[in-house]
Amino acid sequence: MSTDVNRRDPLATTVAFGSIETANAQAAVQATAQQQASKSMSSYIGTPTSRVDGRAKVTGQAKYAGELNVAGLVYGSAVGATVAKGRIVRINADDALKVPGVLDVLTHQNRPRMADNDQAYRDDAAPESGAPYRPLYDDRILFNGQPVALVLAEDWETARYAAMLVRVEYKAEDHVTDLHAARGSAFVVEKPEKPRGDAAKAFAAAAVRHEAEYFIPIEHHNPMELFASTVVWSDDGKLTVYDKTQGVQNVQRYLCGVFGLKSDDVTVMSPFMGGGFGSGLRPQYQVVLAVLGAMSLKRPVRLVLNRAQMYGVGYRPATIERLALGARANGELEAITHEAIAVTSQYEDFSRNDTGWSGILYKSPNARYTHKLARLDLPTSGDMRAPGAATGVYALEAAMDELAVALKLDPVELRLRCYSDRDQNEDLPFTSKSLRECYRQGAEAFGWSKRNPEPRSMRDGKELVGWGMATGVWEALQMPASARIVLTANGHTEVATAASDIGTGTYTIMAQVAADRMGVPIDNVTVRLGDSTLPACPIEGGSWIAASVSHAIIGAADEVRGELLRIAKTMPDTPFADALAGDVVLTNGKLARAGDVARSVPIADVMRHGKVEHIERIKDNTFADISKYARNTHSAVFVEVKIDEEIGIIRVTRAVSAVAAGRILNPKTAGNQVVGSVVGGIGMALHEETLIDHAFGRIMNANIAEYHVPVHADIHDIKVIFVDEPDSIINPLGMKGVGEIGIVGVAAAVANAIYHATGKRVRDLPITLDKLQRQL
Amino acid sequence: MSDVSRSAAMAAPATINVTLEVNGRSCTLTIAPWTTLLDALRDRLGLTGTKKGCDQGQCGACTVLVDGRRINSCLTLAVMKDGAKVTTIEGLETDGTLHPLQQAFIDHDAFQCGYCTPGQICSAAGLIAEGKAKTPDQIRELMSGNICRCGAYPNILAAIQQAMTAMGGKS
Amino acid sequence: MxxxxxxxxxxxxxxxxxxxxxxxxxxxxxxxxxxxxxxxxxxxxxxxxxISRLPLTSVEETPGGGLRIGALVPNTDLAYHPLVEQRYPILSSAIMSGASQQLRNMASTGGNLVQRTRCFYFYDVTMACNKRQPGSGCAAIKGINRINAILGTSESCIATHPSDMCVALAVLDAKVHVTGLSGSREIAVVDFHRLPGDTPQIDNNLRRDEIITAIELPAQGFAANHSYLKIRDRLSYAFALVSVAAALELESGRIKTGRLALGGVAHKPWRSVEAEAALRGQAAGPETFARAAEIVLRDAKGFGHNDFKIDLARRAIVRTLTQAANATPQSQADKRIR
Structure with a gap:
């Protein structure tokens, strides 16, 4: 399987824009058209560029983790526990082993050796506190559905059939899976956000108060691709692992630790990933089981989880959020108290920042944040699409809406009155914060000024119409990453790093940045990623990959350019005799004087002169110290709902998301990401909920027929606006990631719109018709 | 459990010869009756463009065209389709030229992770052939059997509309 | 498998x-x-x-002005059949509200009748379920029963029949043609499915040796005044929480014949003859419809999570009857409730 993405399709000449609007992008479209005409220079950064891996994906040629067909492949099928807590008493695999084609049944009793210390199982995304789950390690059952056996067979149907013949006896113990039942035993976790002033006292004294509890249920990522691993065993004991993961090097290090293997012995590949949303940040159990199978049989093994088993991995923790907001009559906040109680497992303490976001958004002299965890007999909760913010900001922004109602203030106006130009948690200025523009442009595009503030006042025929809004906020992180560029004398550029493209468009932005910096058409760029042997790259999460990788590529490109300059200086009649590194650029296949590109030498000539076939440079990204700044992306999201109150049908008919995220590398893919995040937010608001029968500690809708996610009919017009946000501080490109920001606030905007339509406030997500009906 | 033991006691599984015309090519497979069309395509014919997202008829990722109609290949036994014409995502390109839907999906960025994409495109090809969807609402409704967890629905709609225009109502 | x-x-x-x-x-x-x-x-x-290759795929007009539909006619073909669209639009509508186009292309008319419940506990083989394993108990009664039945339940089962098509067939007074060892017979659709009683493992009255060969629709199709309203947790590709099929024959504003059936609320499509009697001869208006709804739901019983279905069904009945009376049947593509 090649991880190269060879771009065969030319840049779409008519750039498909969808509903993405930005002044920059409009200019960029024209720029693209000019480039198409002349190809005189490349300028891809900021340009709506079609995915370089698009052709592979629309033709079915993109190979995902469970799709490598190798000779002698063995198929696995995992058997899951049917109790939530206890011990395995006995496993009887006799019937399974009798089935023709079954090779073995692995359990904790007969598996190959695994590490016996927690550190070996602690991956890059593991919580700091706790003992990571060890798949197929011992007789302890930590959660319902936990794998207890792996059937290995010559074909997949036989493995699946034999798996149902494995009989397991358990000694069940009392379990608890209900957050509401366990909230009393929740314990406080330390968070960096410090209290300010005396929130309780200020709240008590405030002119206008709002206090309420909000709830977000367990949600599962449900990427379309099932978790899968194909492990190719070599006779020398080396393993090549094709894995569904958001971090090949994370999985590589993890497997080395778990199986005591040398780094050279394990290669992890993930050229394509069929959706992650955070579920692939940590190594999942199928990769461990598949490796166990391969080591045991010394044959290649594939294990694909079924959809029900996809509910035995991480999930967005159910969270109870309590907000207490106190304000002056003019809307200025006096006190914010935000408490969260979230789910984690019995064995690890997973938590994110739910409660601190108000400190970034809204001025308040008094604030207090508390984050608690309740340990339940479930797998460890995990990161899912804007972890912490999707939940915490839902509650905060629903509460702000309720405060606006209490104050008789327009919700946008309230937010402007509370607007904070500093991060109050750290007392720092922002590298950039164009949230005011998000409010302004979002409101204008939506038509917010026509809103009648009175609930139940707007109608369209039989339907009540509701307009709601909310603010979104996320972090603009950048992590250490390294990139390699190989320039070949024919002008071909290969750019590589061990990133993953989980659908976010990493292939494409890497190609864009490399093409620009190397001065070549994007067609001449090959991108390699999803291979643990490539230069170091962090897991693909937190919206940090684009900025992290882009700047590593820029560094590597600068080094290649420097080498070209060094050679070019030695050429006869060189125009660069006195040139410094910063005086030259690569453009149109030439090394040229910046500002006077006519003085140039073709790259091919330089390399021929230097007698080099290729120039290869690897570079770590570097960023100026910006620890004196807060770094965030922001958004304002506006939603229209139409509700048939009698029947309870809620339709989200329009949404506008105005995002400030610095310079947008690729408005086409970035816009798509934000649209997709809004869809995720609509699902969170109206549909998504993992249902556990707490008597059995078992998920009852572990499928995607009864775990509802939005289908096409649920989604209508979604408009994305990227507001101009110049940022000369955060990094040289002035960019921030957009992977998460799009979902934050959406659920609140929907909930607020439903309130505006009906006058009913449903604080428990999802807002299903029965909850709305209960309020009628 | 009696049915399980009866089955377990059964002799070596009987296999059946099945001939399918897959993407214009005749393929004869010797397969067990419990092999789904999806697994036959992916594991036996190496046509992994057709995706397994749920294996239960709940997501649409496995959509292929059988005798011109879109179906879920995960709930179809291959033996039952003996003699049928099957078109998968790999069969839509002609002589290196993308099908208008494939091109439109690229043009409109109608996907992110790409995993639902072959099913979306095959489903849309079936939709256009049916000729029933004229309005955006009708397209949305009749494409609702294809879940896109990345949430690219608005772009998928735009891509289908572009392809419909490009194809002039032809399938 | x-x-x-x-x-x-x-x-x-x-x-x-x-x-x-x-x-x-x-x-x-x-x-x-x-x-x-x-x-x-x-x-x-x-x-x-x-049986997929049996020649049961034709749709033919019957001498009595009705339609005989082969048991293997795919759901899509049935919904799109010109005679069905013209004369029995409620059947087209109900079919198009169910599943996805891919599934409708595969699913047969006969198969739709014999599909099994979607109860969470029926689907999970680790759970007690009298329908799946007689005598094991019903975990749904005290479990997550939001999707379960409110009418005709028993102590042993609160499952629902998930079909949309069958709800329309019930109001159309369709007949099921079956053939067995002892010959052929007809079963009225309303008598085809059973209530769970203490034998919930038996979904319907088809005998072990019988095959469904056709569905027959009588001449009266209620093409002028009908509606199928399906209420669910998302706007498509989901099973009904409650669905209502309503068909009226009107004569100068009064109801000559009224038919009413519910889906998603019982072990079978729930047709209420008593409610229909209450419609007969009455003005086609809200009071009449409300009265009919009261009759349908008089004996409804919730099990906790699904209590909301009772009131929802009441309002849905009134609305669907109103849609039928106004000749504004619910569109399955335009999600605005008419």
């Missing part, structure tokens, strides 16, 4: 012979429900008899 023997039926007689000879065998046609259940190990037939 267990390993099974696969056979094809040569014709209807052969199909009957084969199924009669093997009490554990199952017919397979579209497979959309059976294969699904086999993958979940809910169904474990050691033998499948493929």
């Amino acid at each position: 267990i390993k099974f023997q696969y056979d094809r039926a040569a014709d209807v007689t052969d199909a009957v012979r084969q199924i009669a000879a093997d009490p554990e065998a199952r017919f397979i046609a579209g497979g959309t429900n059976l294969i699904d259940l086999m993958k979940y190990q809910v169904e474990r037939p050691p033998r499948l008899i493929d």
Whole structure:
């Protein structure tokens, strides 16, 4: 399987824009058209560029983790526990082993050796506190559905059939899976956000108060691709692992630790990933089981989880959020108290920042944040699409809406009155914060000024119409990453790093940045990623990959350019005799004087002169110290709902998301990401909920027929606006990631719109018709 | 459990010869009756463009065209389709030229992770052939059997509309 | 999925012979429900008899002005059939509200009738379920029963029948034609499905040796005044929480004939003859409709999570009857409730 993405399709000449609007992008479209005409220079950064891996994906040629067909492949099928807590008493695999084609049944009793210390199982995304789950390690059952056996067979149907013949006896113990039942035993976790002033006292004294509890249920990522691993065993004991993961090097290090293997012995590949949303940040159990199978049989093994088993991995923790907001009559906040109680497992303490976001958004002299965890007999909760913010900001922004109602203030106006130009948690200025523009442009595009503030006042025929809004906020992180560029004398550029493209468009932005910096058409760029042997790259999460990788590529490109300059200086009649590194650029296949590109030498000539076939440079990204700044992306999201109150049908008919995220590398893919995040937010608001029968500690809708996610009919017009946000501080490109920001606030905007339509406030997500009906 | 033991006691599984015309090519497979069309395509014919997202008829990722109609290949036994014409995502390109839907999906960025994409495109090809969807609402409704967890629905709609225009109502 | 023997039926007689000879065998046609259940190990037939090639795919007019629909007509073909669209639009509408186009392309008319419940506890083989394993109990009654039945339940089962098509067939007074060892017979659709009682493992009155060959629609199609309203947790590709089929024959503003059936609320499509009697001769207006709804739901009983269905069904009945009376049937593509 090649991880190269060879771009065969030319840049779409008519750039498909969808509903993405930005002044920059409009200019960029024209720029693209000019480039198409002349190809005189490349300028891809900021340009709506079609995915370089698009052709592979629309033709079915993109190979995902469970799709490598190798000779002698063995198929696995995992058997899951049917109790939530206890011990395995006995496993009887006799019937399974009798089935023709079954090779073995692995359990904790007969598996190959695994590490016996927690550190070996602690991956890059593991919580700091706790003992990571060890798949197929011992007789302890930590959660319902936990794998207890792996059937290995010559074909997949036989493995699946034999798996149902494995009989397991358990000694069940009392379990608890209900957050509401366990909230009393929740314990406080330390968070960096410090209290300010005396929130309780200020709240008590405030002119206008709002206090309420909000709830977000367990949600599962449900990427379309099932978790899968194909492990190719070599006779020398080396393993090549094709894995569904958001971090090949994370999985590589993890497997080395778990199986005591040398780094050279394990290669992890993930050229394509069929959706992650955070579920692939940590190594999942199928990769461990598949490796166990391969080591045991010394044959290649594939294990694909079924959809029900996809509910035995991480999930967005159910969270109870309590907000207490106190304000002056003019809307200025006096006190914010935000408490969260979230789910984690019995064995690890997973938590994110739910409660601190108000400190970034809204001025308040008094604030207090508390984050608690309740340990339940479930797998460890995990990161899912804007972890912490999707939940915490839902509650905060629903509460702000309720405060606006209490104050008789327009919700946008309230937010402007509370607007904070500093991060109050750290007392720092922002590298950039164009949230005011998000409010302004979002409101204008939506038509917010026509809103009648009175609930139940707007109608369209039989339907009540509701307009709601909310603010979104996320972090603009950048992590250490390294990139390699190989320039070949024919002008071909290969750019590589061990990133993953989980659908976010990493292939494409890497190609864009490399093409620009190397001065070549994007067609001449090959991108390699999803291979643990490539230069170091962090897991693909937190919206940090684009900025992290882009700047590593820029560094590597600068080094290649420097080498070209060094050679070019030695050429006869060189125009660069006195040139410094910063005086030259690569453009149109030439090394040229910046500002006077006519003085140039073709790259091919330089390399021929230097007698080099290729120039290869690897570079770590570097960023100026910006620890004196807060770094965030922001958004304002506006939603229209139409509700048939009698029947309870809620339709989200329009949404506008105005995002400030610095310079947008690729408005086409970035816009798509934000649209997709809004869809995720609509699902969170109206549909998504993992249902556990707490008597059995078992998920009852572990499928995607009864775990509802939005289908096409649920989604209508979604408009994305990227507001101009110049940022000369955060990094040289002035960019921030957009992977998460799009979902934050959406659920609140929907909930607020439903309130505006009906006058009913449903604080428990999802807002299903029965909850709305209960309020009628 | 009696049915399980009866089955377990059964002799070596009987296999059946099945001939399918897959993407214009005749393929004869010797397969067990419990092999789904999806697994036959992916594991036996190496046509992994057709995706397994749920294996239960709940997501649409496995959509292929059988005798011109879109179906879920995960709930179809291959033996039952003996003699049928099957078109998968790999069969839509002609002589290196993308099908208008494939091109439109690229043009409109109608996907992110790409995993639902072959099913979306095959489903849309079936939709256009049916000729029933004229309005955006009708397209949305009749494409609702294809879940896109990345949430690219608005772009998928735009891509289908572009392809419909490009194809002039032809399938 | 267990390993099974696969056979094809040569014709209807052969199909009957084969199924009669093997009490554990199952017919397979579209497979959309059976294969699904086999993958979940809910169904474990050691033998499948493929009837998909039997010549039961025609839609023919009957001498009485009705329509005879072959049991193997795919759901999509039935919904799009010109005679169905013209004369029985409520049937088209109900079919198009269910599942997805891919599934409708596969699913057969006969198969739609015999599809099994979507109860969470039926689907999870680790749970007690009298329908799946008689005598094991019903975990749904005290469990997550939001999707379960409110009418005609028993202490042993609160499952619902998930079909949309059957709800329309119920108001159309359709008949099911079946053939068995002892010959052919007709079963009214309203008598085809059963209430759970203490034998919830038996979904319907089809005998072991019988095959469905056709559905027959009588002449009266209620094309002028009808509606099928399906209420669910998302706007498409989801099972009904409550659905209502309403069909009216009006005569100068008064109801000459009224038909009413509900889906998603009982072990069978829930037709209320009593409510229909209350409609007869009355003005087609809100009071009449409300009265009918009261009658339908008089004995409704919730189990906690699904209590909301009672009031929801009441309002949905009134609304659907109103849609039918106003000749503004619910569109399945335009999601605005009419």
